[in-house]
Amino acid sequence: MIQYEKTICPYCSCGCGIYLVIEDGKIIGQEPQTDHPINEGGNCPKGRNAYQFLYAEDRLKTPMIRKSDELVECSWDEAFDYIVKKLKQAGPNEFGMLASGKNTNEDAYVIQKFTRLVMGTNNVEYCGRLCHSSTAAGLGPTVGSGVMPISQRDLENVDCIFLVGINLKETFPLMYMRALRAKERGAKVIVMDPRKSITARELSDVHLQINSGTDVAVINAMMKIILEEGLENKDFIESRTTGIDALREHLAGLNLKDLVKICGVPLNTLTQAAKIFAKAKNGSVLFNQGLNQHITGTDGIKALATLALISGHYGRPGTGLSPTRGQINGEGTGDMGCLNVFYPGFQKVGTPAEPHKKFAEHWGVDSLPENPGLPYTKMIQQTKYMWIIGTNPMMAAPDTDNVKKDLESKELLIVQDIFPTETAELADVVLPASTWVEREGIHAYVDRRVQKINKLIEAPGDAKPDWWIVTQIAERMGFKDKFDFSSPREIFEEIRRVVPPYKGITYERLEETLGGIQWPCPTEDHPGTSTFFTEKFNTPDGLGHLQVVNYIPPAELPDKDYPYILSTGRTIFHYHTGTMSRRTPKLDAEVSGALLQVNPKDATLHDITNGTKVTLTTRRGSIQVKTRITDDVPEGTVFLPFHFSESSANKITNPALDPACGMPEYKVCAVKMEVSK
Ligand SMILES: Nc1nc2c(c(=O)[nH]1)N[C@H]1C(S)=C(S)[C@@H](COP(=O)(O)OP(=O)(O)OC[C@H]3O[C@@H](n4cnc5c(=O)[nH]c(N)nc54)[C@H](O)[C@@H]3O)O[C@H]1N2
Numbered sequence: 046m047i048q049y050e051k052t053i054c055p056y057c058s059c060g061c062g063i064y065l066v067i068e069d070g071k072i073i074g075q076e077p078q079t080d081h082p083i084n085e086g087g088n089c090p091k092g093r094n095a096y097q098f099l100y101a102e103d104r105l106k107t108p109m110i111r112k113s114d115e116l117v118e119c120s121w122d123e124a125f126d127y128i129v130k131k132l133k134q135a136g137p138n139e140f141g142m143l144a145s146g147k148n149t150n151e152d153a154y155v156i157q158k159f160t161r162l163v164m165g166t167n168n169v170e171y172c173g174r175l176c177h178s179s180t181a182a183g184l185g186p187t188v189g190s191g192v193m194p195i196s197q198r199d200l201e202n203v204d205c206i207f208l209v210g211i212n213l214k215e216t217f218p219l220m221y222m223r224a225l226r227a228k229e230r231g232a233k234v235i236v237m238d239p240r241k242s243i244t245a246r247e248l249s250d251v252h253l254q255i256n257s258g259t260d261v262a263v264i265n266a267m268m269k270i271i272l273e274e275g276l277e278n279k280d281f282i283e284s285r286t287t288g289i290d291a292l293r294e295h296l297a298g299l300n301l302k303d304l305v306k307i308c309g310v311p312l313n314t315l316t317q318a319a320k321i322f323a324k325a326k327n328g329s330v331l332f333n334q335g336l337n338q339h340i341t342g343t344d345g346i347k348a349l350a351t352l353a354l355i356s357g358h359y360g361r362p363g364t365g366l367s368p369t370r371g372q373i374n375g376e377g378t379g380d381m382g383c384l385n386v387f388y389p390g391f392q393k394v395g396t397p398a399e400p401h402k403k404f405a406e407h408w409g410v411d412s413l414p415e416n417p418g419l420p421y422t423k424m425i426q427q428t429k430y431m432w433i434i435g436t437n438p439m440m441a442a443p444d445t446d447n448v449k450k451d452l453e454s455k456e457l458l459i460v461q462d463i464f465p466t467e468t469a470e471l472a473d474v475v476l477p478a479s480t481w482v483e484r485e486g487i488h489a490y491v492d493r494r495v496q497k498i499n500k501l502i503e504a505p506g507d508a509k510p511d512w513w514i515v516t517q518i519a520e521r522m523g524f525k526d527k528f529d530f531s532s533p534r535e536i537f538e539e540i541r542r543v544v545p546p547y548k549g550i551t552y553e554r555l556e557e558t559l560g561g562i563q564w565p566c567p568t569e570d571h572p573g574t575s576t577f578f579t580e581k582f583n584t585p586d587g588l589g590h591l592q593v594v595n596y597i598p599p600a601e602l603p604d605k606d607y608p609y610i611l612s613t614g615r616t617i618f619h620y621h622t623g624t625m626s627r628r629t630p631k632l633d634a635e636v637s638g639a640l641l642q643v644n645p646k647d648a649t650l651h652d653i654t655n656g657t658k659v660t661l662t663t664r665r666g667s668i669q670v671k672t673r674i675t676d677d678v679p680e681g682t683v684f685l686p687f688h689f690s691e692s693s694a695n696k697i698t699n700p701a702l703d704p705a706c707g708m709p710e711y712k713v714c715a716v717k718m719e720v721s722k
């Protein structure tokens with residue numbers, strides 16, 4: 046029998062609807078959903094080939110325990126007994142847990158509950174630390190909230206879009222479609238990116254092709270121009286913000302010539318961008334990893350939000366600064382509290398809210414941890430017992446030779462994934478998870494859009510949902526009464542009770558609402574919230590706090606030994622550490638290995654052509670990779686996607702962190718390039 050079932054694409058967080066064609070329990074094809082309000086019948090190449098990885102031969106199907114250096118298949122009971130015996134020896138600060146941007150909210154909720162309640166520590170994190178931790182640190186003090194304040198659908202109706210460090214066409218293709226529609230309706234688009242990305246080429250009216258890591262200098266220059274020309278939104282500054290005098294004074298002390306020298310963009314181009322942005326009626330700013338992944342990511346975000354505030358671009362549909370979390374549940378896993386300082390609902394430890402007390406009451410225990418836990422990379426370095434669920438630090442964290450050493454030295458390393466990843470290879474215990482369409486639950490997509498995923502097929506072999514695995518271990522650790530969940534629905538009912546923005550969302554409502562509901566949704570008859578900050582900001586005084594920041598250069602810049610800048614990022618056909626997209630025959634056929642982007646002038650200098658194999662060496666190590674000659678990258682910079690293990694970018698990236706949030710500087714380090722022998 047053939048069925049057509051609705052689901053949501055498992056790749057980026059646009060959250061496009063797709064139909065799966067299922068015959069006798071097996072997916073045999075798919076089509077985009079024409080009536081889904083996000084994609085309206087479109088899907089990008091990843092979305093069009095969304096299900097193929099499910100049937101890869103090496104899906105994990107059975108638990109495994111390491112015995113005399115080999116991972117050997119075992120029963121669930123054996124795996125649980127082994128884990129529980131070890132975990133009972135772990136002191137609270139010796140244990141750490143990493144959740145996944147692929148988890149459902151229900152999975153994520155039980156994961157953080159396990160860490161806090163059973164293990165007594167706030168050592169719980171997920172890939173959000175490597176993605177938007179600078180956003181929380183930058184937007185918290187500025188506007189009081191680090192989530193996307195709009196609906197992605199409203200992008201179509203703004204008259205200026207400023208894209209900062211985001212390659213929209215390759216990374217959020219269906220949001221790109223909306224930006225394109227806005228442009229067709231007359232909106233102006235400014236792109237700030239050191240590369241002539243396809244987005245910069247195809248969409249920008251003004252391309253600010255800045256030197257890597259100099260965003261703060263550019264934004265300061267734009268603000269200085271706006272204030273000097275009197276283009277600021279005086280009413281908005283007066284009624285909705287605080288700190289303009291300090292900002293004026295700070296900018297008056299900066300010299301435009303110096304800023305131009307730092308960022309490498311001519312003054313007239315900066316002026317053009319500043320004027321377009323300030324004069325627009327409704328300006329939208331989308332920013333992402335090109336801004337975030339620096340030791341100064343937090344500063345860059347504070348400056349950018351300040352630019353939007355003085356221009357009055359906040360509080361109306363489509364406006365404001367939109368952080369674009371990219372994993373399907375990058376938003377929801379954070380909402381559920383898989384971060385070292387946040388209990389569910391972004392209730393921060395160490396604040397008067399005292400979330401550890403509130404949750405102790407919710408969960409019926411005497412006490413819960415109140416001190417911050419360790420951030421992602423430090424947890425890998427400093428804990429003895431780790432449980433890693435649906436994240437692949439051996440490819441995604443910086444400086445992976447050291448990650449390997451740290452993971453190999455654990456008393457216990459549990460890896461729970463759907464494939465035998467580079468991280469799973471190091472594990473003492475490997476647990477097979479079911480994925481996406483093999484279990485039920487909810488995800489929150491990029492714009493806080495909560496959509497429900499249904500179980501459509503059976504998981505292979507013994508693979509089980511993440512929430513189930515965690516609850517089984519909690520039970521064996523002696524906490525059955527606290528983890529007495531027999532379905533995701535029961536977990537979701539607890540979430541609704543303790544996480545206020547989700548209170549009005551029910552499974553029934555989600556089943557009925559195509560395109561989902563945007564949280565906060567306080568009551569069951571509330572339609573959800575598309576636009577934030579219409580009346581006031583989420584800061585204690587309700588005002589936008591203008592921030593003063595200074596340019597600080599990246600941690601490691603080129604010198605005579607390592608003369609190039611290495612920047613890393615994404616391409617349209619592949620996803621992160623490649624676990625899913627590289628097991629998708631159609632995507633692998635498009636691009637089957639890493640290609641390093643090299644500028645034609647640098648290529649001539651080294652006598653390199655397309656496909657030459659080069660060795661890239663940084664202070665961390667060396668990798669080999671083939672080249673693609675393109676003026677997408679400026680002279681002196683090479684760009685490497687991080688999807689490919691045989692040329693793994695993170696073997697050589699710099700582990701330097703933004704001190705405000707623990708974000709690694711993935712976007713700039715110094716590298717030497719030589720033709721391989
Ligand atoms: N195809 C695909 N799509 C994805 C993903 C994927 O792996 N593959 N991942 C998803 C996830 S989790 C995320 S977070 C997003 C990431 O989405 P993006 O942030 O768009 O992706 P990146 O390629 O990391 O970086 C974006 C751009 O930043 C630029 N950049 C580098 N350095 C600087 C700088 O100093 N300043 C500025 N202004 N720009 C700079 C790069 O040249 C690049 O074009 O994508 C999501 N979508």
Ligand SMILES: Nc1nc2c(c(=O)[nH]1)N[C@H]1C(S)=C(S)[C@@H](COP(=O)(O)OP(=O)(O)OC[C@H]3O[C@@H](n4cnc5c(=O)[nH]c(N)nc54)[C@H](O)[C@@H]3O)O[C@H]1N2
Pocket residue numbers: 145146147148172173175176177334338371372434435436437438440441442461462463464466478479480481511613614615620621622623624625687694695698711
């Ligand atoms: N050099 C460099 N490094 C980067 C970045 C960069 O731009 N440059 N970007 C950073 C960013 S923004 C991000 S978000 C991270 C992403 O880093 P990760 O999240 O570690 O990368 P993914 O490849 O998405 O890993 C997800 C894992 O989940 C598994 N999986 C899929 N579905 C399920 C499921 O339902 N359950 C379980 N248990 N597992 C599942 C997949 O097989 C895969 O191993 O990378 C970061 N690292």
Ligand code: SF4
Pocket residue numbers: 054055056057058059060061084087088089090091092093217218219220
């Ligand atoms: S834009 Fe994102 S959600 Fe939509 S089909 Fe492509 S990868 Fe999937």
Ligand SMILES: [Mo]
Pocket residue numbers: 175176370371372375
């Ligand atoms: Mo991300």
